[in-house]
Amino acid sequence: METFKTEKQKMIDGELYFASDPELVAGRKHAREQMKLINNEADRQIRRQLVEESFGSTGSNAHIEPEISFDYGYNIHVGKNFYANFNSIFLDICPITIGDNCMFGPNVQLYTASHPLNPAKRNSGLEFGKPITIGDNVWLGGGVIIIPGVTLGDNVVVAAGSVVTESVPDNYVVGGNPARFIKSVEDEPASESDDLDSQREKIDLIDRKIIALLEQRMDAVTEIAAIKKSRGQKVFDPSREEKILEKAASYAKNEAYREALKDTYQGIMDVSKKYQKDQIDK
Structure with a gap:
C-alpha cells in the first residue's frame, strides 16, 4: 500500500x-x-x-x-x-x-x-x-x-x-x-617539504582528487559503452586513441613529465577499453 x-x-x-x-x-x-x-x-x-x-x-x-x-x-x-x-x-x-x-x-x-x-x-x-x-x-x-x-x-x-x-x-x-x-x-610548511612522510601525505591527498575525477571519467565511459552497444560500434578506434594520448600529453606543463604521463594515460585508456567491452558483452 x-x-x-x-x-x-x-x-x-x-x-x-x-x-x-x-x-x-x-x-x-x-x-x-x-x-x-x-x-x-x-x-x-x-x-x-x-x-x-x-x-x-x-x-x-x-x-x-x-x-x-x-x-x-x-x-x-x-x-x-x-x-x-x-x-x-x-x-x-x-x-x-x-x-x-x-x-x-x-x-x-x-x-x-x-x-x-x-x-x-x-x-x-x-x-x-x-x-x-x-x-x-x-x-x-x-x-x-x-x-x-x-x-x-x-x-x-x-x-x-x-x-x-x-x-x-x-x-x-x-x-x-x-x-x-x-x-x-594538514600540509606541512615549505621548509619541511623534503620530509618523506610529508610528501607521501601530499600524494595521498592528490590521489583522492584523481580518483574522484577518474570516477567521473568512468561515468562518461559507461555512457559511451551504452551508445556503442546500441549502434553496434566497436570499442577500439586506433586513430582516436592516438589523438587522445597526444592531446593528454600536451596538457602537461612540465615537458619532462610528458612521456611518463602519456604512458600513465595509456593505462587509463586500456582499462576504459576493457570496461567498455565488458559492458557491451553483457
Whole structure:
C-alpha cells in the first residue's frame, strides 16, 4: 500500500512539492515572525533562546549575529560552539546540518532550495531541494555560497567569496567560483617539504582528487559503452586513441613529465577499453 505524504514531507525528503500548500505557507509565515524577533533582539541570551526555538536543534553556545534569514527554521540543525556573523541566509527547504565548532563569516548563504529545469514544471509551482551537510570545525569565509546537495567534511576551510558546487572531503581548503582544491589543512610548511612522510601525505591527498575525477571519467565511459552497444560500434578506434594520448600529453606543463604521463594515460585508456567491452558483452 502506497504511503501518503504531505507536501511538507515531500519537501523535506527532496521530492517535488507545491510550496503553496497551506501548511507550508503557515510555516513560512511563522518563520518570518521568528526572524523579526531574532533580528530585532539586542540581548544575546534572549536572541539565542529565540534561535533555539526556531531551529530544529542547536548545541550549546550557539551564537548568530543579526540578521539571519531562513525559510522554515525547523530544518536547521547546528552543533555546539556555532558562530555565524552578520547577514546569514539559510534556505532550509531540506535539512541543513552543521557540526560542532563551526564558524561562518558574514553574508554566508546555504541554499537547499532548487527548481525544475523544465519551464512547464517550474511555472506550475513545483519545487524541490537537496540537503546540505557540514562537518565539524568548518570555517566558511565571508560571502560563501553553498548550493543544494553539497557535503563539507570535517576541518574544511572555504575561502571568502567562493561558490561551492561539489562536496568537499575532510581537511581541504577550497576557493573560487566554482570552488576548487587549494591545499590541505594538514600540509606541512615549505621548509619541511623534503620530509618523506610529508610528501607521501601530499600524494595521498592528490590521489583522492584523481580518483574522484577518474570516477567521473568512468561515468562518461559507461555512457559511451551504452551508445556503442546500441549502434553496434566497436570499442577500439586506433586513430582516436592516438589523438587522445597526444592531446593528454600536451596538457602537461612540465615537458619532462610528458612521456611518463602519456604512458600513465595509456593505462587509463586500456582499462576504459576493457570496461567498455565488458559492458557491451553483457
